[in-house]
Structures are given as C-alpha cells and as structure tokens.
Amino acid sequence: MLTYILKRLLLMVPTLLGVLLITFVVIQFVPGGPVEQYLAEARAGAGPGAEGAGSAYRGSQGVDPKRIQQIKALYGFDKPADERFIQMLGQFARFDLGKSFFQNKDVAQLIWEKLPVSISLGLWTFFISYLIAVPLGVAKAVRAGSRFDLVTTLLVLLGYAIPGFVLGVALLVVFGGQLQWFPLRGLTSSNWDELSWGGRVVDYLWHIALPVTAMVLGSFAVTTMLTKNAFLEEIRKQYVVTARAKGLDERQVLWKHVFRNALIPIITGFPAAFIGAFFTGSLLIETLFSLDGLGLLSYESVIRRDYPVVLGTLYFFTLIGLVTKLISDLSYVWVDPRVKFD
Numbered sequence: 001m002l003t004y005i006l007k008r009l010l011l012m013v014p015t016l017l018g019v020l021l022i023t024f025v026v027i028q029f030v031p032g033g034p035v036e037q038y039l040a041e042a043r044a045g046a047g048p049g050a051e052g053a054g055s056a057y058r059g060s061q062g063v064d065p066k067r068i069q070q071i072k073a074l075y076g077f078d079k080p081a082d083e084r085f086i087q088m089l090g091q092f093a094r095f096d097l098g099k100s101f102f103q104n105k106d107v108a109q110l111i112w113e114k115l116p117v118s119i120s121l122g123l124w125t126f127f128i129s130y131l132i133a134v135p136l137g138v139a140k141a142v143r144a145g146s147r148f149d150l151v152t153t154l155l156v157l158l159g160y161a162i163p164g165f166v167l168g169v170a171l172l173v174v175f176g177g178q179l180q181w182f183p184l185r186g187l188t189s190s191n192w193d194e195l196s197w198g199g200r201v202v203d204y205l206w207h208i209a210l211p212v213t214a215m216v217l218g219s220f221a222v223t224t225m226l227t228k229n230a231f232l233e234e235i236r237k238q239y240v241v242t243a244r245a246k247g248l249d250e251r252q253v254l255w256k257h258v259f260r261n262a263l264i265p266i267i268t269g270f271p272a273a274f275i276g277a278f279f280t281g282s283l284l285i286e287t288l289f290s291l292d293g294l295g296l297l298s299y300e301s302v303i304r305r306d307y308p309v310v311l312g313t314l315y316f317f318t319l320i321g322l323v324t325k326l327i328s329d330l331s332y333v334w335v336d337p338r339v340k341f342d
Contacts, residue, residue: 001333005326012322019090023311033305034101035068042323046105075101088311097312104303107312110297116237117286117293118188124212126273129220134266137227142254144232162222165284168214172288175210182210185290199326211289223266223273230262246260264335275324 022306027033072078079087091098097107136156140149176184183189189203234240235258245251282296290296301309332339 001330002101005330008326008329012319012326015322016315016318017089018308019083020311020315021073021091023314024081024088027307027310028081030305033077034307035071035077037055037305092312092315097315098308100301100309101306103306103309108311110309111294111313111316114292114294114297117291118295120208121211121215121291121293125215125219128212128216129223130273132216133220133223134227134263137224138254138259139233140224140228141231141235144228156221156224159217162218164218165288167217168211168285168288171210171214183207187291200327211285212293214288215285223269226269227262227266231258232264234258264332267331267335269328270331275320 014057062176069078076084076087088098095108097111099106100110103110136152140152143149171182172184175181183206187207188200189206189207192200192203195203240253240258243257244250283299285291286293286295298307298313300306301313
C-alpha cells in the first residue's frame with residue numbers, strides 16, 4: 001500500500017507539469033492579453049492606463065514605446081516565455097500562487113475569499129443529491145421493471161439531459177422574474193446585518209433555493225442509476241437467496257445484507273463527488289445568479305486575461321483533484337479489504 005501511494009504521489013508531478021504547460025502554451029497564443037487591454041484603455045483615454053500614460057499618450061500615434069516596455073515589465077512580459085514558465089513553477093512549488101494583475105490581491109487570498117460561496121453551493125448540492133439519489137435508487141431496484149421504475153427513470157434522465165444553466169435561466173425567468181418568489185441575484189440580502197439569527201437563516205435559504213435546485217436536478221441521475229444497478233446485482237447473488245431461505249424478513253435482507261455490499265461503489269465515490277461539488281458545474285450557475293464564488297472568479301479571470309488567477313486556480317484545482325482521486329482509489333481498500341492494488 002505504501003509503495004502504491006508513493007507511486008501515485010510521484011505521478012502527480014508530471015501530471016501537474018503537463019496541465020500547467022499546456023495551459024501556459026495556449027495562453028501565449030490567446031489574443032487580447034493584459035498588456036493589450038491596458039494599451040487599448042490608454043488609447044481610449046480611460047481605465048487604469050489613462051492617467052498613468054500621461055504625456056506618453058499621443059492621440060492617434062498611440063502609446064510611447066518606452067511606456068509599452070514599462071507595462072510589459074509590470075506584468076512580467078518583458079521576459080521570455082520559458083523563463084516566465086520556470087519562474088511560475090518555482091512559485092507554485094512554494095505554494096505561492098502569484099498576484100492578480102487587476103485586483104491587487106494574492107491569488108491565494110482571492111480563492112480563500114470566494115471559497116465560502118462555492119462550499120455553500122457544493123455542500124447543499126452534494127447532500128441533497130445523495131439524500132434523494134440513494135433512497136430512490138434502492139426503491140427502483142426493489143421495484144425493477146414496474147411502472148414506478150419506468151416513470152422515475154424517465155424523470156431522472158430528463159433532469160440529467162437539461163443543462164444546469166438552462167434550468168437556471170428558466171427558474172430565474174419564472175420564479176424570479178414573473179412570480180417574483182425568489183431573488184434574482186446574490187447569496188444574501190442587502191440588509192443582512194440588520195436581520196436576526198433566524199431571519200438570516202431564512203434569507204440565506206431563500207437566496208440559495210434556485211441555484212441549488214438548478215445544480216441538484218442534473219447531478220443525482222448518475223448516483224441514482226448506480227445505486228439501482230448495484231442493488232440489482234447484489235439482490236441476484238446466492239447469499240441473498242440463502243438469507244431469504246432462512247426465513248429472514250425482506251427488510252432485514254435488504255438493509256442488513258444487500259445494502260452494505262451494494263454501497264461499496266457509491267461510498268468509494270464520495271470523496272470525488274464531495275470535492276467535485278465545490279469546483280465543477282458551478283461556473284455558469286454562479287455567473288447566472290451573480291454569486292461571488294470560485295466559478296465566477298475563474299470566469300472573470302479568463303475574460304480579463306488575468307493569467308496569475310487563471311494559472312493559480314488551475315494549479316489549485318488540479319492538485320485537489322489528483323489528491324481526491326488518490327483518496328477515492330484508496331477508499332476501495334478501506335471499504336472492501338478484498339481489493340489488492342498489487
């Protein structure tokens with residue numbers, strides 16, 4: 001086991017390097033970088049470059065070449081690409097994610113500030129999805145082939161087929177715009193500080209209802225069908241027939257014998273699903289509902305070409321994903337001792 005863990009940890013290094021290298025190379029060919037945006041604002045006579053350019057601005061003649069070199073040096077683009085990449089790797093090795101070009105904050109600080117919103121969405125999505133999916137999957141397995149199984153399968157697949165952001169738009173238009181039952185944006189109201197403790201809880205749940213609904217409906221279909229198929233596979237095994245032959249109650253057979261074995265593939269997927277709920281699928285939802293989380297931060301950093309934030313968050317997410325995948329694989333052994341990696 002120790003050898004396997006060591007090999008997996010060592011394999012994380014080239015994986016991280018590959019992800020960062022590919023992204024860094026792509027960034028070099030993307031037009032409209034931070035220097036170009038700065039110069040465009042200077043030429044337009046607005047933005048952070050307007051006053052800084054000062055006499056360097058010459059109307060239709062553009063920006064003084066010396067000023068351009070200063071701007072490139074400000075963003076670190078005065079160095080060759082390979083030197084910048086090696087410097088970035090050195091920072092990441094020290095867990096220094098760099099500093100944002102436009103927000104004047106460290107990337108780690110930005111992630112820490114936005115993390116509560118994404119955690120809030122992720123926790124609700126994860127727990128509600130599993131609380132619905134596992135009992136529904138068990139019920140479908142027990143009633144396999146019945147009308148209940150057919151109808152719920154159609155509903156589950158329909159919810160899975162509708163993209164979360166499309167459902168979010170529909171929820172916003174109907175319940176936020178026409179009926180005005182729920183707020184259109186934000187995680188809390190503007191008078192949050194004036195509310196009582198109970199009022200804050202109600203206000204928070206009121207704001208988060210629509211985005212969580214949009215994320216949940218498309219996320220529990222896989223878990224539901226996995227639970228159903230796992231139970232069906234276990235129900236057909238010999239030990240279940242033996243337990244029934246001994247006169248055990250069907251409820252005891254189902255929950256005492258079948259349930260424990262059928263949940264092995266579901267439990268082992270907990271770590272990846274738990275962490276993934278925070279960082280996947282929330283970008284469009286956060287943007288749509290104006291929730292200031294990691295998804296919105298990533299979107300805005302890509303639009304503004306804030307490369308330290310793009311690469312820093314990518315490094316952070318990739319590292320967490322690799323560690324989570326290792327924990328998921330190890331959980332197979334912890335849940336089922338019969339599994340041997342050698």
